[in-house]
Amino acid sequence: MDGARPLIEMKDIVRNFGGLRAVDHVDLEVWSGECLALVGENGAGKSTLIKVLTGIYRADEGPILMDGNEVTIQSRQEAKALGIEAVYQELALVDTLDASANVFLGNELTIPILGRFFHILDNRKMYREAQNVLKERLGINLEGRKDPVFNLSGGERQSIAIARAIYQEAKVLIMDEPTSSLGVEEAAKTFSLVHKMKAAGVAVIWISHNLDHVFTVADRILVLRGGKRVGVRKRNETTKTEIVGLIVGEVVEVA
Numbered sequence: 001m002d003g004a005r006p007l008i009e010m011k012d013i014v015r016n017f018g019g020l021r022a023v024d025h026v027d028l029e030v031w032s033g034e035c036l037a038l039v040g041e042n043g044a045g046k047s048t049l050i051k052v053l054t055g056i057y058r059a060d061e062g063p064i065l066m067d068g069n070e071v072t073i074q075s076r077q078e079a080k081a082l083g084i085e086a087v088y089q090e091l092a093l094v095d096t097l098d099a100s101a102n103v104f105l106g107n108e109l110t111i112p113i114l115g116r117f118f119h120i121l122d123n124r125k126m127y128r129e130a131q132n133v134l135k136e137r138l139g140i141n142l143e144g145r146k147d148p149v150f151n152l153s154g155g156e157r158q159s160i161a162i163a164r165a166i167y168q169e170a171k172v173l174i175m176d177e178p179t180s181s182l183g184v185e186e187a188a189k190t191f192s193l194v195h196k197m198k199a200a201g202v203a204v205i206w207i208s209h210n211l212d213h214v215f216t217v218a219d220r221i222l223v224l225r226g227g228k229r230v231g232v233r234k235r236n237e238t239t240k241t242e243i244v245g246l247i248v249g250e251v252v253e254v255a
């Protein structure tokens with residue numbers, strides 16, 4: 001972990017939906033260059049907590065700090081402006097577009113024409129920049145591949161979604177069930193991508209039900225149960241048995 005204090009701190013966060021308290025006074029801290037795994041059963045509050053961090057929901061109580069300074073996150077745009085990006089299980093790619101178009105989706109590069117009154121897409125530059133971030137930053141070579149992304153493998157599609165976040169200069173990357181639809185080999189490539197992002201100083205929040213993958217990639221593991229934070233452990237100082245016990249609220253033997 002880089003730095004004496006966390007890059008992101010969520011303090012005493014509360015989020016209610018009518019009479020239901022989905023997040024109940026939860027703290028979360030993540031450092032630059034760290035992978036924090038967020039685990040818990042369905043309904044534990046993981047998605048709600050992350051949606052507060054990404055501006056989809058507003059916290060009813062509790063501040064969010066970045067580099068020690070309190071920040072306001074009331075929309076996805078405000079989160080993105082702070083460098084908080086998310087890659088969801090669905091990936092949000094347009095299947096009929098190629099890799100470079102998806103990397104720049106919503107942030108297309110253009111060339112002014114006719115006295116700057118009109119702009120056309122700078123497809124050549126977008127292709128060059130997309131190949132650069134994929135190859136140099138992530139170690140993925142898609143050079144010459146201009147076919148639609150529906151022809152690519154799950155791991156390659158995952159890389160494109162991550163490249164889009166990195167090109168937007170993400171400081172925090174949230175990965176929601178990133179390996180759920182990947183095979184063993186492609187999941188291993190995703191782990192490698194996370195290590196590269198950590199080496200570049202990006203803070204990664206990894207949400208997963210797969211404890212094998214959590215113990216492969218995480219530095220620390222934060223457990224939620226019933227909307228509450230019930231424990232946080234360093235990966236190399238805990239066991240799957242302990243983590244499962246925290247998740248379900250009792251001691252469970254894990255084979």
